[in-house]
Amino acid sequence: MNENRQLWQQYYDKALSRKHSARTALAASLNESSSRSAVDCGCGTGSDIHYLDQIGYRVHGFDINPDSVHICQARFANNSLIDISCNSFENYDYPPCGLLIANASLYFSDPGRFPATWARISGCIEPGGVFAGDFMGLNDSWVANSQHRINAMTESQILALFEQFEVLRFQEHDVPGTTALGRPKHWHTFSVVAIRQTSA
Numbered sequence: 001m002n003e004n005r006q007l008w009q010q011y012y013d014k015a016l017s018r019k020h021s022a023r024t025a026l027a028a029s030l031n032e033s034s035s036r037s038a039v040d041c042g043c044g045t046g047s048d049i050h051y052l053d054q055i056g057y058r059v060h061g062f063d064i065n066p067d068s069v070h071i072c073q074a075r076f077a078n079n080s081l082i083d084i085s086c087n088s089f090e091n092y093d094y095p096p097c098g099l100l101i102a103n104a105s106l107y108f109s110d111p112g113r114f115p116a117t118w119a120r121i122s123g124c125i126e127p128g129g130v131f132a133g134d135f136m137g138l139n140d141s142w143v144a145n146s147q148h149r150i151n152a153m154t155e156s157q158i159l160a161l162f163e164q165f166e167v168l169r170f171q172e173h174d175v176p177g178t179t180a181l182g183r184p185k186h187w188h189t190f191s192v193v194a195i196r197q198t199s200a
Contacts, residue, residue: 020051021103023132027193028055028099030168032128035098039124041089041133042105046072052099053082060095062087064108089117094124102133107142107189111151118161127198131165137188139174158190165194 028038028051038052043061045068052059058081063069069086076082085092089109094100100121109117125131136143136152143152155172171191179185 020047021101023103023191023193024048024051024101026169027101027130027132028052028057030130030193030195031098032195033098033126035096035126035129037095037097038099038101039094039097041092041100041102041121042108043072043084044068044105046075046084048101048103049076049082049084052101053079057081057099059083060097061085062092064088089121094120096124096126098126098129100125100129100131100133102131104134104189106133107136107151108148109151110149114151122161122164122196125196127196129196130193131162131196132193133191135190135192137172137174137190139186139188141186143188153190155190158192162192162194165196167192167194169193 036057038057038059040048040052040059040061043049043063046061049059049061049072053076060083061072062085063072064087066086069084072084076084089106090113122131135158136150138152138154140150140152142148142150159167159170169192173191174188175186177185177187
């Protein structure tokens with residue numbers, strides 16, 4: 001456990017210097033809802049939160065890792081428009097929002113509880129609002145060899161989640177690569193940007 005915590009600390013040290021995701025900027029530019037509220041799922045050290053705050057969003061962020069939460073709470077301690085909590089995908093109380101970000105995080109959700117979790121995630125996005133996030137495919141090396149619980153899905157399973165959305169970007173990555181700490185890994189992910197339809 002101590003070694004695992006050290007690895008996370010190394011990750012956070014690197015992540016603190018990271019800029020916000022370009023996909024987050026794209027998603028924010030596509031928000032056609034009246035809401036300027038955003039939810040960052042698995043917020044890490046808060047790079048996307050910082051960006052969204054800069055462009056005028058009220059931001060709710062959560063992460064299951066206490067170290068990450070403490071970093072964000074210290075980083076945004078003087079900002080009343082940013083709310084950070086230690087929580088899981090399954091138990092978080094999702095507020096209504098115009099933008100929901102789940103960059104490199106949603107595949108750590110509990111597979112057995114995912115249908116209910118997704119109903120709450122998709123249901124909190126206002127009509128015209130945007131989802132931007134990643135899902136993990138079956139070929140990813142973490143599916144069989146991770147210390148963490150992994151929610152792996154097929155392409156058809158992922159697309160079925162977005163019946164009430166217009167999918168604007170759907171990209172599959174099935175390639176060898178490395179982790180954020182430089183360790184070899186095969187990545188198989190699906191990146192999605194989608195707008196919640198204004199009528200069912």
